[in-house]
Amino acid sequence: MDNELKMELKPIGLVNSPIREKPANGFNWREIVAEIVIRPELAEGLDGLADFSHIMVYWWMHQATDPAKMALKVYPRGRKELPPVGVFASRSPYRPNSIGRATVRLLERRDNILLVQGLDAIDGTPVLDIKPFIPGYDSPAEGASAPEWATRHQRQV
Structure with missing residues:
Protein backbone atom coordinates (compact mmCIF):
# COMPACT_ATOMS: atom_id res chain seq x y z
CA MET A 1 0.00 0.00 0.00
CA GLN A 63 3.44 -7.37 25.71
CA ALA A 64 3.35 -8.92 22.22
CA THR A 65 4.63 -6.01 20.14
CA ASP A 66 8.22 -7.16 19.45
CA PRO A 67 8.50 -7.03 15.62
CA ALA A 68 11.30 -9.63 15.75
CA LYS A 69 8.79 -12.21 17.07
CA MET A 70 6.19 -11.55 14.38
CA ALA A 71 6.27 -14.20 11.63
CA LEU A 72 3.96 -14.75 8.69
CA LYS A 73 4.05 -18.55 9.28
CA VAL A 74 3.54 -19.99 12.77
CA TYR A 75 2.93 -23.35 14.40
CA PRO A 76 -0.68 -23.57 15.64
CA ARG A 77 -0.72 -23.11 19.41
CA GLY A 78 3.09 -23.35 19.34
CA ARG A 79 2.85 -27.08 18.56
CA LYS A 80 5.74 -28.01 16.27
CA GLU A 81 4.20 -31.40 15.43
CA LEU A 82 1.53 -29.54 13.43
CA PRO A 83 2.28 -28.00 10.04
CA PRO A 84 2.78 -24.22 10.08
CA VAL A 85 -0.06 -21.95 9.03
CA GLY A 86 -0.23 -18.27 8.14
CA VAL A 87 -0.40 -15.89 11.10
CA PHE A 88 -3.92 -14.85 10.05
CA ALA A 89 -5.03 -18.52 10.34
CA SER A 90 -3.76 -18.62 13.93
CA ARG A 91 -4.33 -17.00 17.28
CA SER A 92 -0.67 -16.04 17.63
CA PRO A 93 -0.28 -12.90 19.76
CA TYR A 94 2.57 -11.71 17.51
CA ARG A 95 0.74 -10.10 14.61
CA PRO A 96 1.07 -7.00 12.43
CA ASN A 97 -1.42 -5.35 14.84
CA GLY A 136 -27.77 -14.80 16.17
CA TYR A 137 -26.09 -11.59 15.07
CA ASP A 138 -22.64 -12.36 16.50
CA SER A 139 -22.91 -16.15 16.21
CA PRO A 140 -21.10 -17.93 13.37
CA ALA A 141 -22.84 -18.53 10.08
CA GLU A 142 -24.50 -21.86 9.29
CA GLY A 143 -21.98 -24.47 8.27
CA ALA A 144 -18.96 -22.73 9.81
CA SER A 145 -15.95 -25.05 10.04
CA ALA A 146 -12.37 -25.08 11.30
CA PRO A 147 -9.46 -27.52 11.20
CA GLU A 148 -9.39 -30.24 13.86
CA TRP A 149 -6.40 -28.70 15.71
CA ALA A 150 -8.37 -25.49 16.21
CA THR A 151 -11.45 -27.13 17.71
CA ARG A 152 -9.85 -29.84 19.86
CA HIS A 153 -9.86 -27.70 23.03
CA GLN A 154 -12.58 -25.15 22.38
CA ARG A 155 -13.17 -22.26 24.78
CA GLN A 156 -16.52 -22.34 26.48
CA VAL A 157 -17.56 -19.35 28.53
Whole structure:
Protein backbone atom coordinates (compact mmCIF):
# COMPACT_ATOMS: atom_id res chain seq x y z
CA MET A 1 0.00 0.00 0.00
CA ASP A 2 1.38 3.32 -1.00
CA ASN A 3 -0.80 5.46 1.25
CA GLU A 4 -0.53 4.18 4.83
CA LEU A 5 -3.43 5.30 6.98
CA LYS A 6 -2.28 6.64 10.32
CA MET A 7 -4.50 5.56 13.21
CA GLU A 8 -4.50 6.57 16.83
CA LEU A 9 -6.13 4.34 19.41
CA LYS A 10 -6.76 5.36 22.99
CA PRO A 11 -7.53 2.80 25.68
CA ILE A 12 -10.98 3.05 27.24
CA GLY A 13 -9.74 1.20 30.31
CA LEU A 14 -7.45 -1.45 31.76
CA VAL A 15 -7.72 -5.11 32.75
CA ASN A 16 -7.29 -5.92 36.43
CA SER A 17 -6.55 -9.67 36.44
CA PRO A 18 -4.99 -12.20 38.82
CA ILE A 19 -2.92 -13.38 35.81
CA ARG A 20 0.18 -11.17 35.76
CA GLU A 21 2.12 -12.73 32.84
CA LYS A 22 1.35 -14.87 29.81
CA PRO A 23 0.73 -18.44 30.98
CA ALA A 24 1.90 -21.55 29.14
CA ASN A 25 0.01 -22.74 26.06
CA GLY A 26 -3.04 -24.74 27.02
CA PHE A 27 -3.83 -22.64 30.11
CA ASN A 28 -7.58 -22.69 30.84
CA TRP A 29 -8.91 -19.12 30.99
CA ARG A 30 -12.58 -20.17 31.32
CA GLU A 31 -12.78 -19.81 35.10
CA ILE A 32 -10.61 -16.68 35.44
CA VAL A 33 -12.53 -13.72 36.82
CA ALA A 34 -11.14 -10.28 36.05
CA GLU A 35 -12.18 -6.65 36.20
CA ILE A 36 -12.24 -4.22 33.33
CA VAL A 37 -11.80 -0.76 34.79
CA ILE A 38 -13.20 1.79 32.34
CA ARG A 39 -12.04 5.39 32.43
CA PRO A 40 -14.49 7.19 34.77
CA GLU A 41 -15.45 9.78 32.14
CA LEU A 42 -16.68 6.91 29.90
CA ALA A 43 -18.79 5.14 32.58
CA GLU A 44 -22.07 6.48 31.20
CA GLY A 45 -21.28 4.61 27.97
CA LEU A 46 -21.74 1.35 29.90
CA ASP A 47 -25.44 2.04 30.58
CA GLY A 48 -27.55 -0.89 29.34
CA LEU A 49 -24.60 -3.26 29.05
CA ALA A 50 -25.60 -5.21 32.18
CA ASP A 51 -28.70 -6.41 30.29
CA PHE A 52 -26.42 -8.70 28.26
CA SER A 53 -25.02 -11.99 29.57
CA HIS A 54 -21.89 -11.80 27.38
CA ILE A 55 -19.76 -9.03 25.92
CA MET A 56 -16.99 -8.88 23.33
CA VAL A 57 -13.81 -7.26 24.62
CA TYR A 58 -11.12 -5.89 22.30
CA TRP A 59 -7.68 -5.11 23.71
CA TRP A 60 -4.10 -4.28 22.80
CA MET A 61 -1.67 -7.14 23.47
CA HIS A 62 0.84 -4.71 24.91
CA GLN A 63 3.44 -7.37 25.71
CA ALA A 64 3.35 -8.92 22.22
CA THR A 65 4.63 -6.01 20.14
CA ASP A 66 8.22 -7.16 19.45
CA PRO A 67 8.50 -7.03 15.62
CA ALA A 68 11.30 -9.63 15.75
CA LYS A 69 8.79 -12.21 17.07
CA MET A 70 6.19 -11.55 14.38
CA ALA A 71 6.27 -14.20 11.63
CA LEU A 72 3.96 -14.75 8.69
CA LYS A 73 4.05 -18.55 9.28
CA VAL A 74 3.54 -19.99 12.77
CA TYR A 75 2.93 -23.35 14.40
CA PRO A 76 -0.68 -23.57 15.64
CA ARG A 77 -0.72 -23.11 19.41
CA GLY A 78 3.09 -23.35 19.34
CA ARG A 79 2.85 -27.08 18.56
CA LYS A 80 5.74 -28.01 16.27
CA GLU A 81 4.20 -31.40 15.43
CA LEU A 82 1.53 -29.54 13.43
CA PRO A 83 2.28 -28.00 10.04
CA PRO A 84 2.78 -24.22 10.08
CA VAL A 85 -0.06 -21.95 9.03
CA GLY A 86 -0.23 -18.27 8.14
CA VAL A 87 -0.40 -15.89 11.10
CA PHE A 88 -3.92 -14.85 10.05
CA ALA A 89 -5.03 -18.52 10.34
CA SER A 90 -3.76 -18.62 13.93
CA ARG A 91 -4.33 -17.00 17.28
CA SER A 92 -0.67 -16.04 17.63
CA PRO A 93 -0.28 -12.90 19.76
CA TYR A 94 2.57 -11.71 17.51
CA ARG A 95 0.74 -10.10 14.61
CA PRO A 96 1.07 -7.00 12.43
CA ASN A 97 -1.42 -5.35 14.84
CA SER A 98 -1.52 -6.95 18.27
CA ILE A 99 -5.27 -6.76 18.82
CA GLY A 100 -6.95 -9.34 21.03
CA ARG A 101 -10.63 -10.19 21.23
CA ALA A 102 -12.72 -12.46 23.42
CA THR A 103 -16.37 -13.08 24.13
CA VAL A 104 -16.72 -13.27 27.91
CA ARG A 105 -19.44 -13.68 30.50
CA LEU A 106 -20.45 -10.36 32.09
CA LEU A 107 -20.95 -11.09 35.78
CA GLU A 108 -21.56 -7.60 37.11
CA ARG A 109 -21.27 -3.87 36.45
CA ARG A 110 -20.31 -1.54 39.29
CA ASP A 111 -20.21 2.06 37.98
CA ASN A 112 -17.10 2.04 35.72
CA ILE A 113 -15.99 -1.53 36.57
CA LEU A 114 -17.07 -4.66 34.72
CA LEU A 115 -16.57 -8.03 36.37
CA VAL A 116 -16.07 -10.66 33.65
CA GLN A 117 -15.27 -14.35 33.39
CA GLY A 118 -13.06 -15.95 30.73
CA LEU A 119 -11.04 -12.94 29.57
CA ASP A 120 -7.67 -14.16 28.28
CA ALA A 121 -5.84 -10.87 28.85
CA ILE A 122 -3.21 -10.31 31.52
CA ASP A 123 -3.20 -7.70 34.27
CA GLY A 124 -2.62 -4.16 33.00
CA THR A 125 -3.78 -4.87 29.43
CA PRO A 126 -5.22 -1.77 27.72
CA VAL A 127 -8.84 -2.26 26.61
CA LEU A 128 -9.72 -0.72 23.22
CA ASP A 129 -13.45 -1.36 22.96
CA ILE A 130 -16.40 -3.33 24.34
CA LYS A 131 -19.47 -4.47 22.43
CA PRO A 132 -22.48 -6.49 23.53
CA PHE A 133 -22.70 -10.07 22.28
CA ILE A 134 -25.99 -10.51 20.44
CA PRO A 135 -26.95 -14.15 19.81
CA GLY A 136 -27.77 -14.80 16.17
CA TYR A 137 -26.09 -11.59 15.07
CA ASP A 138 -22.64 -12.36 16.50
CA SER A 139 -22.91 -16.15 16.21
CA PRO A 140 -21.10 -17.93 13.37
CA ALA A 141 -22.84 -18.53 10.08
CA GLU A 142 -24.50 -21.86 9.29
CA GLY A 143 -21.98 -24.47 8.27
CA ALA A 144 -18.96 -22.73 9.81
CA SER A 145 -15.95 -25.05 10.04
CA ALA A 146 -12.37 -25.08 11.30
CA PRO A 147 -9.46 -27.52 11.20
CA GLU A 148 -9.39 -30.24 13.86
CA TRP A 149 -6.40 -28.70 15.71
CA ALA A 150 -8.37 -25.49 16.21
CA THR A 151 -11.45 -27.13 17.71
CA ARG A 152 -9.85 -29.84 19.86
CA HIS A 153 -9.86 -27.70 23.03
CA GLN A 154 -12.58 -25.15 22.38
CA ARG A 155 -13.17 -22.26 24.78
CA GLN A 156 -16.52 -22.34 26.48
CA VAL A 157 -17.56 -19.35 28.53
